[in-house]
Amino acid sequence: MENDLNDKQIQILKIAETLFAEKGFDGTSIRDISKEAKINVAMVSYYFGSKEKLLEALVLFKTSGLKEQLVNLIEENLEPIEKINKLIELYINRLNCNRGIYRILHFELASKKKVLELESFTDIKKSNLKSLELIIQEGQAKGVFRKDVIIPLLTPTILGTYFHFQMNKPFFEEILDLKTEEAYNNYIKTDLTKHIQQTIKALLIYEN
Amino acid sequence: MENDLNDKQIQILKIAETLFAEKGFDGTSIRDISKEAKINVAMVSYYFGSKEKLLEALVLFKTSGLKEQLVNLIEENLEPIEKINKLIELYINRLNCNRGIYRILHFELASKKKVLELESFTDIKKSNLKSLELIIQEGQAKGVFRKDVIIPLLTPTILGTYFHFQMNKPFFEEILDLKTEEAYNNYIKTDLTKHIQQTIKALLIYEN
DNA sequence: GTTTAAATTAAACAGTTGTTTAATTTTGCG
DNA sequence: CGCAAAATTAAACAACTGTTTAATTTAAAC
Numbered sequence: 001m002e003n004d005l006n007d008k009q010i011q012i013l014k015i016a017e018t019l020f021a022e023k024g025f026d027g028t029s030i031r032d033i034s035k036e037a038k039i040n041v042a043m044v045s046y047y048f049g050s051k052e053k054l055l056e057a058l059v060l061f062k063t064s065g066l067k068e069q070l071v072n073l074i075e076e077n078l079e080p081i082e083k084i085n086k087l088i089e090l091y092i093n094r095l096n097c098n099r100g101i102y103r104i105l106h107f108e109l110a111s112k113k114k115v116l117e118l119e120s121f122t123d124i125k126k127s128n129l130k131s132l133e134l135i136i137q138e139g140q141a142k143g144v145f146r147k148d149v150i151i152p153l154l155t156p157t158i159l160g161t162y163f164h165f166q167m168n169k170p171f172f173e174e175i176l177d178l179k180t181e182e183a184y185n186n187y188i189k190t191d192l193t194k195h196i197q198q199t200i201k202a203l204l205i206y207e208n
Numbered sequence: 209m210e211n212d213l214n215d216k217q218i219q220i221l222k223i224a225e226t227l228f229a230e231k232g233f234d235g236t237s238i239r240d241i242s243k244e245a246k247i248n249v250a251m252v253s254y255y256f257g258s259k260e261k262l263l264e265a266l267v268l269f270k271t272s273g274l275k276e277q278l279v280n281l282i283e284e285n286l287e288p289i290e291k292i293n294k295l296i297e298l299y300i301n302r303l304n305c306n307r308g309i310y311r312i313l314h315f316e317l318a319s320k321k322k323v324l325e326l327e328s329f330t331d332i333k334k335s336n337l338k339s340l341e342l343i344i345q346e347g348q349a350k351g352v353f354r355k356d357v358i359i360p361l362l363t364p365t366i367l368g369t370y371f372h373f374q375m376n377k378p379f380f381e382e383i384l385d386l387k388t389e390e391a392y393n394n395y396i397k398t399d400l401t402k403h404i405q406q407t408i409k410a411l412l413i414y415e416n
Numbered sequence: 417g418t419t420t421a422a423a424t425t426a427a428a429c430a431g432t433t434g435t436t437t438a439a440t441t442t443t444g445c446g
Numbered sequence: 447c448g449c450a451a452a453a454t455t456a457a458a459c460a461a462c463t464g465t466t467t468a469a470t471t472t473a474a475a476c
Contacts, residue, residue, distance in 0.1 A: 008423090026234035030464060040425055045465055125379055152383055153373070153403045160368030165361070171333055175360055195361045202410035216453090238434060248455055253435055423472065432463060442453065 005061070009047050012037050013058050021100025025055060055104070062101040063124055066094060070131040080139030084204070085197045087135065092162055092193050096185065099166060129155060136204070145204045154200060161196050162188075213269065217255050220245050221266050229308025233263065263312070270309045271332055274302060278339040288347030292412070293405045295343065300370055300401050304393065307374060337363065344412070353412045362408060369404050370396075 005013070015037045019028040030051055034041045048054040073086055095102050105121060129152060136154075139145035165172060169184070178184045213221070223245045227236040238259055242249045256262040281294055303310050313329060337360060344362075347353035373380060377392070386392045 024232070024234055026232055029462075031462080040423095041464090042426090042466080043424070046423080051464065122379060122382075125376070126383070129383070150399065150403055152380065153369070153400065156369045156372035156376075157365060157403075157407055160370070160372030161361070161365045162368070163372060164364035164368030168333070168364075171330060172360065174330075175334070175337070191358065192361065195358055195365075199365055199407060199411045202414035203407045206410035206414035237432075239432080248453095249434090250436080250456090251454070254453080259434065417476105419474105419476080421472105421474080423470100425468100425470070427467085427469100429466070430463100431465105433461080434459100435461105436459075437457085438455100439457100440453100440455070443451085445450090446448090 005057070008039070008043075009057075010061075012039070012044060012047065012054070013061055016054055016058055017062070017098075017100040020055070020058075020104050025104055058101055059105060059121065062098050063105075063121070066124065067127050069094075070128060074131055074134055080135055080142060080144060081201060081204070083135045084139075084200060087132065088158055088197050088200065089193055091158060092188065092196065095159070095162055096166075096188055103163070103167070139204065146207065149204060154203075157203075158196055158200065161199070162192065165192055213265070216247070216251075217265075218269075220247070220252060220255065220262070221269050224262060224266055225270070225306075225308045228263070228266075228312050233312055266309055267313060267329055270306050271329070274332065275335050275339075278336060282339055282342055288343055288350060288352060289409060289412070291343045292347075292408060295340065296366055296405050296408065297401055299366060300396065300404065303367065303370055304374075304396055311371070311375075347412065354415065357412060362411075365411075366404055366408065369407070370400065373400055 012033065016028070016033050019032055019036065022028075023032075030044050031041055034044060044051070044054060048057055069090060070087070073083060073090065076083065076086075078086070132154060133151050136145055136149065136151055140147050165188070172178065173184060176187065178187055220241065224236070224241050227240055227244065230236075231240075238252050239249055242252060252259070252262055256265055277298060278295070281291060281298065284291065284294075286294070340362060341359050344353055344357065344359055348355050373396070380386065381392060384395065386395055
């Protein structure tokens with residue numbers, strides 16, 4: 001896969017990400033993108049070939065580097081629970097920075113039959129799960145984590161909580177009285193992240 | 209809001225639900241629906257007014273009765289933790305039966321600015337939150353639940369976990385070795401539900 | 417400066433979109 | 447029956463869809 005994108009291509013990808021996040025993949029037209037990017041409609045086809053291939057390029061562009069971050073985390077000299085907390089923080093931060101593309105990836109794409117570079121994305125998910133497993137097994141070996149946790153179900157709880165919060169943004173803005181974009185993002189970085197960390201910690205440690 | 213739908217209207221709603229679930233709201237055309245339902249294109253506009261109002265009618269059609277179920281649950285003579293468990297079971301079961309429309313509601317729709325003539329749906333969410341609050345406050349009064357829980361964040365954890373699991377179906381089918389549709393749904397009804405119940409219980413009870 | 421390739425453009429293409437119209441058929445009621 | 451309301455239809459509507467074409471401009475190399 002080519003990764004040598006020029007400035008204009010990257011500009012297009014960034015605007016595509018924003019619009020996909022706002023209005024969905026189907027809800028965003030190439031003309032929307034080209035208008036926002038102040039380029040000609042034909043440029044998208046010229047650079048990426050098609051709308052779908054544009055999405056494919058966007059996925060590859062945005063998912064690079066995560067695996068390395070996780071491996072580094074595992075090798076750090078920290079208590080297991082601290083690693084878990086850091087992993088959650090890392091996840092939430094990354095999701096929140098790339099919320100557009102991750103939403104498409106996790107939800108909109110999951111339902112389409114089309115299989116683009118889906119394998120590469122599945123690989124990322126498996127690799128992430130492996131990293132999580134390593135940390136938890138370490139904690140179990142040290143006797144601080146329960147041994148009957150279903151590890152693959154932790155990811156849905158971590159990511160799902162974030163996504164559900166993000167997808168119901170207008171609702172939570174209202175009931176939590178988060179009036180500005182800044183206040184909302186700040187709430188995610190502090191309270192929501194803490195909530196998820198607390199939830200996972202309780203689940204891993206609490207004995208019936 | 210009128211609730212007197214005739215057979216033909218209900219037939220249209222059911223097919224719309226299937227197609228929306230399969231291909232998304234934007235990805236489904238009125239012609240797709242009318243073709244599948246073997247009716248004329250104009251009938252959708254004739255009965256519902258517009259595509260958006262069709263969705264609105266679908267929401268109302270599918271979400272009726274939930275509020276009553278929750279109120280009944282609250283009034284039951286059960287321990288708070290048992291009520292929470294039942295509430296989670298009720299949620300997951302309902303979501304799983306109506307997964308098509310709930311997916312649209314929670315994810316696809318939430319991101320659109322234009323929509324949200326769906327006050328009725330916001331009302332449902334608020335009402336659900338109120339029910340959850342009542343149960344938890346009861347548990348707090350009895351001294352069995354922690355008092356520093358952020359109640360509005362429980363819903364994202366409960367529903368988000370389910371949705372993330374459901375949206376990444378192909379992935380979890382593979383890594384959990386759930387080969388049939390039945391095995392998958394069974395896993396949701398037993399293991400996943402239990403996981404969520406355990407998670408929320410731990411969060412509500414576990415003291416640092 | 418000339419040549420050649422890349423970048424950019426406006427226009428056209430062939431479909432599809434949601435919705436409306438006006439005509440026709442079906443239905444229910446006296 | 448007759449007749450009005452409801453249901454159903456084909457057709458048209460204008461706007462939008464992703465993509466392609468062919469012409470033009472820009473950039474780089476010689």
